[in-house]
Amino acid sequence: MSDVKWIKITTDIFDDEKVLLIESLPESDSIIVIWFKLLCLAGKMNNSGVFLMSDKIPISIPMLATIFRRKESTVSLAIETFVQFGMVEIIDDVITIPNW
Numbered sequence: 001m002s003d004v005k006w007i008k009i010t011t012d013i014f015d016d017e018k019v020l021l022i023e024s025l026p027e028s029d030s031i032i033v034i035w036f037k038l039l040c041l042a043g044k045m046n047n048s049g050v051f052l053m054s055d056k057i058p059i060s061i062p063m064l065a066t067i068f069r070r071k072e073s074t075v076s077l078a079i080e081t082f083v084q085f086g087m088v089e090i091i092d093d094v095i096t097i098p099n100w
Contacts, residue, residue, distance in 0.1 A: 004043035018085045025081065027074055034078040035087070037068045042097055049100025058094040
């Protein structure tokens with residue numbers, strides 16, 4: 001599959017309740033950057049929002065930390081936050097973006 005060259009983001013994204021709550025957290029700027037990087041990676045992978053390497057290997061938090069050039073602890077905090085807010089789901093160790 002070819003990658004998606006663009007993703008659509010609404011201009012009021014920073015008024016969204018989830019983003020407002022994220023902005024109140026420690027490392028909020030990093031968490032928001034990770035969200036955008038996750039969206040871009042999902043588009044690049046073009047796999048319906050499912051993060052798999054070679055269609056078989058789940059992309060792990062350490063892998064995301066390397067890809068995003070971020071500390072593993074920060075990526076872990078971000079993913080935990082996204083799960084809590086329903087922005088991502090983890091199904092059988094596979095990170096997914098629902099309704100991609």
